Amino acid sequence: MLVCRWHGMTLGPGGRPGWQPFPAHDDGVLAWVRLDGAGAPTEAPALGPRPAGPVVAAVATVVGRCEPADVVANRLDPWHGAWFHPYSFTALRVVSAPPPDAPDPEDRFLVEVTFTLGRRFGVPVRAEFSCPDARTVTMEIVGGEGAGSVVETHATPLGPGPDGRPRTAVIEAVVAHSDRPGFGHxxxxxxxxxxxxxxxxxxxxxDDIAYAERRYALRSRT
Ligand SMILES: [Fe+2]
Structure with missing residues (x-):
């Protein structure tokens, strides 16, 4: 049973006139609704790694005039962080060899990068990128400060906008974790x-949505 806390309206599994229920899934950070379309439906969304301890999670949404593939292409370009986001990243190195025990080595790559905090401080980390499904890219901190933390980027198609061009929502969940004793505070x-x-x-x-929109605009140019 779903109850709207604003209007007090209740919806059971059968819905009501004008309201059709869809299968839903709450993964603890994101709420999913299954809109059956192309492809075989699954019981639950394919999730990548999530931290196994206490977390602080935040979700940001940005909408761009592009297709999901443009968002994924940006996210899977491991080098762009250094030249496209110099205010956040420095000393970026793409480690060519995937971890030898990775189940899908072709979907994964490792990056060593320093997250900059102001002009004088930085936190060096090692991050592994992987794709639990075709429109999701997960970055997991596998070494350094905050190991276990995850940034999960979902490129969700919204259909055409008023101009007839596609819109894609970037829904990014940052799930921060730390083994430090002070993390509870x-x-x-x-x-x-x-x-x-x-x-x-x-x-x-x-910056990244501008990259994705330029990519889409160039591809759709007639
Ligand atoms: Fe970026």
Whole structure:
């Protein structure tokens, strides 16, 4: 049973006139609705790695005039962080060899990068990128500060906009984790942290969505 906290309307499994229920899934960070279309439906969305401990999670959404493939292409370009987002990343190195025990080595790559915090400080980490499904790219911190943390980028098609061109929502979940003893205190101020995390993700995606839109515009040029 679903209850609208605003209107008080209740919806059971059968819906009501004008309201059709869809299968839904709550993964703890994102709420999913299954809109059956192309491809065989699955019981639950394919999720990538998630931290196994306490987390602070924030979700940012940006909409672009492009197709999901343009968003995924941007996210799977491991080198662009250094020259496209110099305010956030430095000392970026793409480690060519995937981990030898990776189940799908062709879908994965490793990056060593330093997240910059202001002009004088940076946090070096090792991150692994993988794709749990065709429109999702996951970046997991596998070494360094915040190991286990995940940035999960979902490119969701929204259909055509008023101009007839496609719209794609980038829904990015930042799921931060740390084994440091003080992380419990950090979680208490999650309400303050979440807007900062969302703001950092939106700043990166302001640049990245321009990249995806340029890619789409060039491809659709007649
Ligand atoms: Fe980017």
């Amino acid at each position: 950090v979680r208490r101020v999650a309400g303050v942290l979440r807007p900062l995390m969302r703001g950092a993700a939106r700043r990166l995606w302001r």
